Amino acid sequence: MTPAPAPLVVFDLDGTLLDTHADLVESLNHTIAALGLEPVSYDDLTHLVGQGARVMIERACRLRGHSLAEDGLPLLVERFVAHYAGNMPGHTEPYPGLVAAMNRLKSTGYRLAVCTNKMESLAVGLLDKLDLVSYFEAITGGDTFQYRKPDARHLTGTIERASGDISRTVMIGDSINDIAVARNAAVPSIAVPFGYSDVPVSSLDPDVIITHYDELTPELVEGLLKGSAAKVAV
Numbered sequence: 001m002t003p004a005p006a007p008l009v010v011f012d013l014d015g016t017l018l019d020t021h022a023d024l025v026e027s028l029n030h031t032i033a034a035l036g037l038e039p040v041s042y043d044d045l046t047h048l049v050g051q052g053a054r055v056m057i058e059r060a061c062r063l064r065g066h067s068l069a070e071d072g073l074p075l076l077v078e079r080f081v082a083h084y085a086g087n088m089p090g091h092t093e094p095y096p097g098l099v100a101a102m103n104r105l106k107s108t109g110y111r112l113a114v115c116t117n118k119m120e121s122l123a124v125g126l127l128d129k130l131d132l133v134s135y136f137e138a139i140t141g142g143d144t145f146q147y148r149k150p151d152a153r154h155l156t157g158t159i160e161r162a163s164g165d166i167s168r169t170v171m172i173g174d175s176i177n178d179i180a181v182a183r184n185a186a187v188p189s190i191a192v193p194f195g196y197s198d199v200p201v202s203s204l205d206p207d208v209i210i211t212h213y214d215e216l217t218p219e220l221v222e223g224l225l226k227g228s229a230a231k232v233a234v
């Protein structure tokens with residue numbers, strides 16, 4: 001019998017691997033200050049984040065009642081990226097128990113990857129500053145492909161780059177795009193409630209919710225993989 005391919009756990013980044021909120025808010029406020037707009041708060045972030053910097057800036061302008069000239073956006077994105085990249089890692093930290101959980105999974109033969117709507121260069125740069133890049137077989141961002149979460153191809157493209165097997169993959173994330181991309185790719189999902197969802201994660205209907213990384217064990221992932229294999233077999 002051929003052994004089952006190594007399982008792959010694919011992580012979202014903002015609000016899942018890393019608590020990035022303070023730096024996102026700071027860089028966003030630095031960006032919109034150029035337009036004379038009032039700063040946004042952490043509470044606003046849950047509605048603004050999710051589709052990368054460009055959309056976050058557009059949404060923040062809308063929130064502040066500012067109609068952005070079409071050609072104004074590239075300069076603002078540049079301003080955001082310069083500020084964010086220039087301050088990394090800032091206040092950003094891995095969520096409690098994450099590194100131990102990743103070590104646990106890796107020492108059991110698991111592969112890990114990142115599928116984020118953040119720009120790939122910012123995701124890689126940030127993970128590099130935190131010495132976490134080497135954990136991942138692949139890191140893909142919102143600009144890596146022509147499509148991004150919740151489009152299934154962002155996740156399937158990530159799995160391919162990580163040399164994973166879609167029937168042995170689990171996606172873990174904090175918001176609707178993550179649970180939706182998993183559903184769209186027919187991959188089991190795990191939600192974390194400590195990120196930036198604007199609705200309770202239970203309403204997204206993930207397969208499992210974990211409230212701390214201590215719960216992310218090989219047994220939990222194997223259980224989900226068996227469950228999804230059973231669903232396919234029915």
Ligand SMILES: O=C(O)COP(=O)(O)O
Nearest residue numbers: 013014050051052116117
């Ligand atoms: O930066 C964003 O807008 C979203 O990032 P995430 O996909 O890692 O949550």
Ligand SMILES: [Mg+2]
Nearest residue numbers: 012014015174
């Ligand atoms: Mg997220």
